[in-house]
Amino acid sequence: MRYWLVMPAAGRGRRFGNEPKQYQRLCGCALIQWSLAPFIADPRCVGIVVALAADDTGFAALPCSRHPKVRTVIGGAQRADSVRAAVEVLPAENQDWVLVHDAARPCISTAEIDALLAAAEHSDGGALLAVPVADTLKCADDGNQSPTVAHTAQRDGLWRALTPQAFTVNLLRRALNAAAESDLHPTDEAQAVEWLGLSPKLVAGSPQNIKVTQASDLPLAAAILGEQQPSTMPLRIGNGFDVHAFGPGDQVMLGGVRVPHTQGVIAHSDGDVLLHALCDAMLGAGGLGDIGMHFPDSDPRWRGAASSRFVEACRELLAGRGLAVVNADLTLICEAPRVGPHRAAICAQIASLLALPPDRVNLKATTTEKLGFTGRGEGLAAQASVLCGPLSQALSLANHAHL
């Protein structure tokens, strides 16, 4: 079942001070990166539209903004305006499914997405994740400084609405347009659908699918993210190989480091063979295809791109699968340039891109004894192997690396 994703992220979340809530740091990434990651990694999700404030500068700085699935639109003053703007630009058919997910819900699990899609398929009014209310609910009187209990509310049958919520494109457009015409502001999408007289299905979500609303929620979200990664997840290995031909120029990029040389390389991006081999190894370990699928040569966005951006994006894709690189071993194959004087800088740069301590990255260099294209000095080649493990364990390693 294929679907589209809409994420309203035009709000400010003023309880976090000047920086909008969705860009608060959580386990080394921005909050919104965690909220997007499972959808970027889900092959059923065919495209994502993020609605941003007109003056937003934070999103474009994140690697996920450059993923081919992701595009942005300018949102509105109210949540429903943002969702409506995003749904308008979806290149989707009327009967396609669209999920709406909060930018501040980083702990959404694949199991919840599966349950939501399964329920939505058999519902005329779409479906939403929700959790039955467990606490006793008190209604306060209007003494706003020190309120007292006016009465205890009836809690039976009450659910807290979470996201994602799933509807057909046609239904969501109809519901949001009708609300806008009546100048009504639904606080979630299901409410707009209810106003059409339809009944979205309630799908039991996880209480761990929390919405981060204030700074003190961040440590809780971090703990949940750590716990979500099964400790029994097997280690995953991946390998990559890349070649670039020499061309005009006076330097080559190797592992994100500028190395002076008598030639440059011919490439669509910056032609960094080490990082390209590394990306393929990372994608291989995650079962995520290859570098050409995610950053096609035909896409003008990658022209001249720094390959470190590819590595960042691959890290994010792995995170979406609950994985992170544990160590990387790379081999550069060429007659020249000599790697020795640059080895430490290259290892440090790659370690920093992977948020690993420097001793987790190894770089070797070899020639091919003057044989083949590398032996004739026509180009260079690189091989990379990575081991990936559960993200939760890698996170503690990354924190250690930053000390």
Ligand code: MG
């Ligand atoms: Mg390449």
